[in-house]
Amino acid sequence: xxxxxxxxxxxxxxxxxxxxxxxxxxxxxxxxxxxxxxxxxxxxxxxxxxxxxxxxxxxxxxxxxxxxxxxxxxxxxxxxxxxxxxxxxxxxxxxxxxxxxxxxxxxxxxxxxxxxxxxxxxxxxxxxxxxxxxxxxxxxxxxxxxxxxxxxxxxxxxxxxxxxxxxxxxxxxxxxxxxxxxxxxxxxxxxxxxxx
Numbered sequence: 001x002x003x004x005x006x007x008x009x010x011x012x013x014x015x016x017x018x019x020x021x022x023x024x025x026x027x028x029x030x031x032x033x034x035x036x037x038x039x040x041x042x043x044x045x046x047x048x049x050x051x052x053x054x055x056x057x058x059x060x061x062x063x064x065x066x067x068x069x070x071x072x073x074x075x076x077x078x079x080x081x082x083x084x085x086x087x088x089x090x091x092x093x094x095x096x097x098x099x100x101x102x103x104x105x106x107x108x109x110x111x112x113x114x115x116x117x118x119x120x121x122x123x124x125x126x127x128x129x130x131x132x133x134x135x136x137x138x139x140x141x142x143x144x145x146x147x148x149x150x151x152x153x154x155x156x157x158x159x160x161x162x163x164x165x166x167x168x169x170x171x172x173x174x175x176x177x178x179x180x181x182x183x184x185x186x187x188x189x190x191x192x193x194x195x196x
């Protein structure tokens with residue numbers, strides 16, 4: 001845990017949780033992606049995933065232009081307010097409809113796709129296609145362990161279900177995060193998540 005986060009939590013518990021009438025115990029559980037000595041039973045290999053069946057997760061800007069046309073926008077992010085990224089250097093976010101890529105010079109790395117903003121688009125792995133029509137039941141048939149044991153909880157957990165899948169059988173600092181709508185059961189988005 002980073003020292004600044006630890007200090008904030010200690011201050012919160014010391015000053016914010018003290019009440020003479022009733023004292024609460026708050027448990028903070030931070031879960032690593034995977035233990036260093038474990039092997040993932042279910043994973044979607046980063047190197048084998050394609051966007052729309054053709055574009056690799058790391059590609060060239062010219063390839064994206066040929067595939068998707070001109071980007072909707074290219075934005076320089078606030079580097080002081082972000083977590084880990086694919087690139088070590090200064091990059092820009094490149095957007096094509098609901099697709100977000102990290103652009104570094106002439107190279108692109110997949111960050112996320114929102115299928116509501118990218119109808120007809122998909123990511124594929126082996127013979128499996130993931131898009132806005134993919135249901136949580138479809139996903140559960142392919143990755144039952146991940147759906148049952150590794151649901152992530154977030155601020156929208158009453159509306160959405162977040163499922164994390166490893167990018168490799170070996171331990172890595174990244175993962176896929178699949179977001180499903182709890183009401184419709186349909187896939188909303190896929191993110192490439194990097195651990196801070």
